[in-house]
Amino acid sequence: MTDLSQTKLTQQQVRERIEQRLASRHRKEKIFRGLGIASIAFGMLAVLVLFTDIISKGSGAFVQSAIELRVHYDEQVLGIDKVDDESLAWANFTGVIREALRERFPEASSRSEKRELYSLVSTGAPFTLRDRLEANPELLGQTETVWLTADDDVDTFVKSLSDSAEGFRGRTSDQKAGWIEQLMASGELKKRFNTTFFTNGDSREPEQAGIRAALMGSLFTLLVTLALSFPIGVAAAIYLEEYAPKNRWTDLIEVNINNLAAVPSIVFGLLGLAIFINFFELPRSAPLVGGLVLTLMTLPTIIISSRAALKAVPPSIREAAMGMGASRMQVVFHHVLPLAMPGMLTGAIIGMAQALGETAPLLMIGMVAFIVDVPGGITDPSTVLPVQIFLWADSPERAFVERTSAAIMVLLSVLILMNASAVLLRKKLERRW
Amino acid sequence: MNTMTLDAAGQAEPVQPKAVEQDTVGTQTKVRETVGKPFCDSAKLRMRNVNVFYGEAQAIHDVSLDIGRNEVVAMIGPSGCGKSTFLRCLNRMNDTIEGCRVEGELSLDDEPIYGAKVDVVPLRARVGMVFQKPNPFPKSIYDNVAYGPKIHGIASRRAELDEIVENSLRRAGLWNEVKDRLDKPGTGLSGGQQQRLCIARAIAVSPEVILMDEPCSALDPIATARIEELIDELRENYTIAIVTHSMQQAARVSQRTAYFHLGHLVEVNDTETVFTNPQHELTEAYITGRFG
Ligand SMILES: Nc1ncnc2c1ncn2[C@@H]1O[C@H](COP(=O)(O)OP(=O)(O)OP(=O)(O)O)[C@@H](O)[C@H]1O
Ligand SMILES: [Mg+2]
Numbered sequence: 059m060t061d062l063s064q065t066k067l068t069q070q071q072v073r074e075r076i077e078q079r080l081a082s083r084h085r086k087e088k089i090f091r092g093l094g095i096a097s098i099a100f101g102m103l104a105v106l107v108l109f110t111d112i113i114s115k116g117s118g119a120f121v122q123s124a125i126e127l128r129v130h131y132d133e134q135v136l137g138i139d140k141v142d143d144e145s146l147a148w149a150n151f152t153g154v155i156r157e158a159l160r161e162r163f164p165e166a167s168s169r170s171e172k173r174e175l176y177s178l179v180s181t182g183a184p185f186t187l188r189d190r191l192e193a194n195p196e197l198l199g200q201t202e203t204v205w206l207t208a209d210d211d212v213d214t215f216v217k218s219l220s221d222s223a224e225g226f227r228g229r230t231s232d233q234k235a236g237w238i239e240q241l242m243a244s245g246e247l248k249k250r251f252n253t254t255f256f257t258n259g260d261s262r263e264p265e266q267a268g269i270r271a272a273l274m275g276s277l278f279t280l281l282v283t284l285a286l287s288f289p290i291g292v293a294a295a296i297y298l299e300e301y302a303p304k305n306r307w308t309d310l311i312e313v314n315i316n317n318l319a320a321v322p323s324i325v326f327g328l329l330g331l332a333i334f335i336n337f338f339e340l341p342r343s344a345p346l347v348g349g350l351v352l353t354l355m356t357l358p359t360i361i362i363s364s365r366a367a368l369k370a371v372p373p374s375i376r377e378a379a380m381g382m383g384a385s386r387m388q389v390v391f392h393h394v395l396p397l398a399m400p401g402m403l404t405g406a407i408i409g410m411a412q413a414l415g416e417t418a419p420l421l422m423i424g425m426v427a428f429i430v431d432v433p434g435g436i437t438d439p440s441t442v443l444p445v446q447i448f449l450w451a452d453s454p455e456r457a458f459v460e461r462t463s464a465a466i467m468v469l470l471s472v473l474i475l476m477n478a479s480a481v482l483l484r485k486k487l488e489r490r491w
Numbered sequence: 492m493n494t495m496t497l498d499a500a501g502q503a504e505p506v507q508p509k510a511v512e513q514d515t516v517g518t519q520t521k522v523r524e525t526v527g528k529p530f531c532d533s534a535k536l537r538m539r540n541v542n543v544f545y546g547e548a549q550a551i552h553d554v555s556l557d558i559g560r561n562e563v564v565a566m567i568g569p570s571g572c573g574k575s576t577f578l579r580c581l582n583r584m585n586d587t588i589e590g591c592r593v594e595g596e597l598s599l600d601d602e603p604i605y606g607a608k609v610d611v612v613p614l615r616a617r618v619g620m621v622f623q624k625p626n627p628f629p630k631s632i633y634d635n636v637a638y639g640p641k642i643h644g645i646a647s648r649r650a651e652l653d654e655i656v657e658n659s660l661r662r663a664g665l666w667n668e669v670k671d672r673l674d675k676p677g678t679g680l681s682g683g684q685q686q687r688l689c690i691a692r693a694i695a696v697s698p699e700v701i702l703m704d705e706p707c708s709a710l711d712p713i714a715t716a717r718i719e720e721l722i723d724e725l726r727e728n729y730t731i732a733i734v735t736h737s738m739q740q741a742a743r744v745s746q747r748t749a750y751f752h753l754g755h756l757v758e759v760n761d762t763e764t765v766f767t768n769p770q771h772e773l774t775e776a777y778i779t780g781r782f783g
Contacts, residue, residue, distance in 0.1 A: 152593065305588075375628065375629070377587070380584065382638060382693075383614075383696070384612075
């Protein structure tokens with residue numbers, strides 16, 4: 059009141075001034091909203107481009123060409139007269155397949171033609187036959203029709219036919235292309251769902267390469283990481299937030315935790331190599347060591363987010379509990395933790411997602427090895443999804459291109475699954491106060 | 492040589508009552524020492540020469556006061572004069588504040604409250620507290636009240652616990668309103684109900700002393716009246732220290748009233764005396780509305 063009369067502004071003038079400002083205020087509001095929408099649109103667009111690119115490139119890997127052949131389990135060709143472990147190991151299944159191929163295309167006569175012919179099916183095909191014979195010993199001496207995985211060159215050629223009539227030839231000769239088209243026309247060559255991709259480990263041959271070993275490796279590594287980093291991180295956060303006196307030492311610790319969060323991950327890899335492998339002599343390439351290294355890397359993230367979650371718990375709840383005579387530990391475990399848990403979980407999931415996508419530190423501890431066997435535990439040699447992607451992206455065969463994208467899709471699916479479960483968990487735990 | 496006058500002048504209060512300025516020279520010793528009746532014979536809580544510091548800043552200056560058995564003592568005074576700080580010394584809630592230091596002798600039934608050997612857990616079970624803002628736990632109504640008995644192991648059977656919960660809620664005058672929804676969150680109650688829930692929670696562990704820091708500041712007149720009634724009932728079994736900004740409330744519920752001013756305890760007297768015939772100029776200025 060007094061202010062207005064002192065500056066001698068009439069109510070009319072005051073209103074006019076407000077009106078003048080109003081237009082610019084509205085304009086600013088609009089600009090800000092527009093900027094927000096634009097940035098969200100940009101983000102969505104980037105995600106869309108990324109996803110369409112990966113899916114269009116990678117979806118091909120989920121199907122795989124296979125060739126239908128009539129094979130005769132000839133005792134003479136196989137060189138065995140009974141079915142047992144020893145004879146199966148000796149048996150010449152390659153010969154059986156070659157015979158079947160020669161029978162199907164009798165026109166191949168010269169050495170080079172035959173070599174072309176034999177390269178229609180994958181070098182892994184004999185194992186398919188061995189597995190079948192092992193499962194059904196009565197097939198010995200019999201004939202049956204089986205679908206055998208085609209070679210990756212064949213597969214690449216078949217898949218490229220949808221892009222251009224010519225198709226991508228590469229090492230495929232005209233004659234071989236003719237055979238393939240013939241097989242396709244008669245329905246003896248089909249694209250079938252690629253189970254191999256989900257059941258096998260890595261392989262030099264793209265058609266036999268699978269994601270399973272890397273997926274399990276990632277899983278074991280993440281389990282170790284989560285089992286170590288979550289309890290340690292939460293305990294550290296609780297101590298720093300609820301117990302530690304605020305002095306120079308705790309300030310120093312806080313600064314260093316923040317610094318640790320910014321250390322390049324490869325440094326953790328070097329540290330892991332020096333400590334866990336060279337000093338403690340833990341096995342190389344093992345999820346155990348990978349998990350330990352990733353624990354070092356994710357700890358700062360988890361500690362920082364857990365502390366933020368603890369800070370966000372209203373102090374009135376602490377006071378109420380303390381006023382009731384609850385001990386410090388009771389205050390923390392009965393009241394503070396339940397309220398902070400959703401926030402802590404979010405931090406843990408962000409940390410885990412980082413760990414899942416981490417490559418560099420794992421290269422340092424040997425998880426980049428060529429792993430064919432699916433790991434069965436945390437001490438088995440294994441690789442992880444991002445490293446597998448890195449390895450495949452580096453391979454010359456064209457068929458690995460789509461497998462790289464497919465592996466990225468698997469990685470992203472795991473990530474989305476993790477985030478979704480985190481959101482669900484959060485929803486379930488979240489309470490209002 | 493911290494006299495009241497110097498402090499008061501140093502703080503540059505916007506309205507300085509003239510009477511004080513004139514009189515303090517003559518009554519210097521008087522202002523430093525609390526006027527009235529700060530002591531009593533059957534003291535439940537005994538405080539002597541209490542000083543409280545927040546870091547370097549002193550919030551409570553040399554306060555001595557007794558709170559008698561089954562007595563309600565009201566603490567009044569202008570905002571920021573240290574009422575809450577003083578109250579929180581009595582169950583050591585100040586321990587939780589970083590940089591807060593309490594000096595002086597405080598005892599409950601002649602046992603020291605502060606000291607390395609004293610365990611705050613049983614102390615806080617004996618000296619309960621109700622806060623200015625209702626702060627029920629984000630748990631069910633039942634669990635709110637049952638929490639104290641549970642952590643102190645008071646009830647040995649479920650039936651006993653049920654009985655404690657019902658009794659506490661009844662005494663807090665909340666039972667009829669919540670008996671059908673004991674499993675609903677306590678945070679879903681109205682402000683007044685929440686505050687009564689907090690009182691029920693505090694009395695569930697049968698404390699000997701209840702500290703109340705402006706328990707009605709967020710409540711409407713009806714809820715306030717309900718809580719005042721409750722305080723009157725509780726007095727039979729408990730000793731109560733209540734901070735309030737409402738002089739009517741102080742007059743209605745308390746037997747003695749303590750007037751705080753800038754960290755000093757200026758006057759303690761029978762409530763009636765304080766409001767009808769205050770002995771200290773500052774008290775008079777405050778209750779007549781000329782100050783604070
Ligand atoms: N946590 C704290 N840290 C530092 N100073 C504090 C803290 N709490 C209170 N103080 C100071 O101590 C003095 C007394 O505060 P206190 O809260 O006891 O006042 P009060 O009498 O309860 O006021 P009100 O009536 O407004 O609640 C004030 O000057 C205040 O600024
Ligand atoms: Mg206060």
